[in-house]
Amino acid sequence: MVTIVLVAGLSACTSNGGAPTSATVPSxxxxxxxxxxxxxxxxxxxxxxxxxxxxxxxxxxxLAIVQRGDRQGDPKLCDAEWAKFTSAQKVMVDREGFDEGCRIPPQ
Structure with a gap:
């Protein structure tokens, strides 16, 4: 029963483009x-x-990008990693923060 409410809450939040609510907290x-x-x-x-x-x-x-042997900090590769997340996972992650962590330029 709880899972149904959680999924419904996530669906409502992502489909309406609204801010995350308490219904989006992971089980x-x-x-x-x-x-x-x-x-x-x-x-x-x-x-x-x-x-x-x-x-x-x-x-x-x-780290996953580098371990595959790809170029560190490449925005296209970071976007590809972001695209791997489900809609429910994207609700749990701040995109700006994700980009700041993923797009650190090589040193």
Whole structure:
């Protein structure tokens, strides 16, 4: 029953383009691996913490890019990593924070 409400809340939020609501908080059984969208979703009530957590998600995406042998900080590759997220995951991650973490220029 709870899952149905959560999915309905996510659908309503993403289809209306509205701000995340308490219905978008991930379920306790969701994977909370650091760097995952679900992990970042724990901070939905705090704008600064969700942005900081989203930077971490972006850094993990950049790590995946580098491990594949692709160029670090390439905006197109970061966009491709973002596109891999489901609609529900995108609600849990601040896009600006994700981009800041993923698009760190090579040093």
């Amino acid at each position: 306790p059984t969701a994977s909370l691996v650091e760097g995952s969208p679900e992990w970042a979703g724990r901070f939905l009530g705090d704008r600064q913490r969700i942005k900081d957590a989203s930077r971490v998600v972006g850094r993990y995406a950049q």
